[in-house]
Amino acid sequence: MEVVIVDRPEQVMADIIAEAVSGGASTLGLATGSSPLATYTELIRRHREEGLSFAGVNAVLLDEYVGLPPTHPESYARFIRDNFTDHIDIGEVHSPDGMAPDSKVAAEAYDALIAQVGPVDVQILGIGSNGHIGFNEPSSSLTSRTRIKTLTEKTRQDNARFFDSFDEVPMHVITQGLGTICDAKRLALVATGEGKADAIAAAVEGPLAASCPASILQWHRHATVVIDPAAASKLADAEYYKYVYAHKP
Ligand code: F6R
Numbered sequence: 001m002e003v004v005i006v007d008r009p010e011q012v013m014a015d016i017i018a019e020a021v022s023g024g025a026s027t028l029g030l031a032t033g034s035s036p037l038a039t040y041t042e043l044i045r046r047h048r049e050e051g052l053s054f055a056g057v058n059a060v061l062l063d064e065y066v067g068l069p070p071t072h073p074e075s076y077a078r079f080i081r082d083n084f085t086d087h088i089d090i091g092e093v094h095s096p097d098g099m100a101p102d103s104k105v106a107a108e109a110y111d112a113l114i115a116q117v118g119p120v121d122v123q124i125l126g127i128g129s130n131g132h133i134g135f136n137e138p139s140s141s142l143t144s145r146t147r148i149k150t151l152t153e154k155t156r157q158d159n160a161r162f163f164d165s166f167d168e169v170p171m172h173v174i175t176q177g178l179g180t181i182c183d184a185k186r187l188a189l190v191a192t193g194e195g196k197a198d199a200i201a202a203a204v205e206g207p208l209a210a211s212c213p214a215s216i217l218q219w220h221r222h223a224t225v226v227i228d229p230a231a232a233s234k235l236a237d238a239e240y241y242k243y244v245y246a247h248k249p
Contacts, residue, residue: 001217002224003204003241009190009226010038013124016188016224017043018052020122028059029123029181030084030093031134032076033159035190036124040084047088054090060114061095062125062134063175066148068098074162092117096146096174103148107174111146114180123184127191130154131199131212135175140213144177178216187223189214191231200227201234 004012013036017028030036046052061076070077077095085093094113100106114120125133130152136144137152149172151159156169163169181187191200203214204225217223232238 001204001220002245003232003235004224004226004245005229005232005235005238005242006226007228009192009228010042012226013039013188013190014042014046016186016226017122017124018046020186021052021054021057025121026057027118027120028054028057028090029062029120029176029184030059030080031062031124031126032079032083033126035126035192037083038192039124039190044084044087054088056091058091058117059085059093060117060120060176061093062123062181063173064096064098065170066098066103066172066174067170070095070098098174103172103174107146107148110174111177111180114146114176114183118183120184122186122188123181125181125187125189125214127189127196127199127203127214128155129158129195129199131202131214133178133189133214133216134181135173136178136181136213138211138213140178140210142208142210142213142216142219143179146174146176146180149173149175178213182216182220185222187217187220189217189223189225190227191225192228194230194233196227196231197234200225200231201236205236 064076068075096110097106135149160166202212208215208218
């Protein structure tokens with residue numbers, strides 16, 4: 001696992017995506033939430049100003065709230081269109097069906113679809129303050145597939161900032177499982193700010209454990225964690241990671 005500590009994580013993230021797309025990547029895995037927003041803004045800029053093209057690339061989202069239609073302003077299908085995919089020349093963007101009459105069936109169908117359009121070349125990830133990736137909350141099986149999950153109260157509180165009130169934050173989501181996420185050829189996790197420092201320390205330097213789902217990155221063959229100094233502030237070996245990055249062959 002590579003740990004990159006930089007003042008502008010979005011530049012390194014955008015480099016990873018741009019390099020993959022220019023090198024023939026055909027499927028991107030997209031995260032929503034605040035963490036990748038600066039990366040998406042930078043990729044839109046490169047598309048507009050530098051000719052970075054996403055033609056021939058399709059995308060899959062990590063997760064979706066159960067009960068929100070894709071037109072709802074806080075649905076992740078809408079979020080990704082508004083903040084990224086409507087502004088570039090990408091192909092199809094797939095997301096779990098949060099309105100399906102049977103979420104279990106919809107989750108299994110989404111997992112099968114990812115296998116069909118995949119493998120994902122680069123999966124972008126954020127991290128929850130409790131160590132979740134996608135919406136795999138602590139205690140998620142390390143080999144889980146796409147399924148319906150119940151959000152923790154903490155995650156609902158964290159996400160309440162996007163809704164008018166806490167009560168409006170859905171209780172359930174459909175999320176790619178940790179096993180599904182790990183099918184991607186490369187994982188790139190971005191985190192900024194002190195609020196993510198404990199989760200990053202647990203994910204990078206703690207044990208591989210279901211209590212910190214993001215620790216599954218330690219198990220993946222090609223995982224990169226891109227963080228700012230605040231998010232890195234609780235890493236014991238931060239100086240070593242900087243040294244390794246500075247001398248990258
Ligand atoms: C969103 C997702 C979540 C978020 C995480 C962090 O698609 O999968 O794991 O990445 O909750 O959210 P932010 O970035 O808003 O702090």
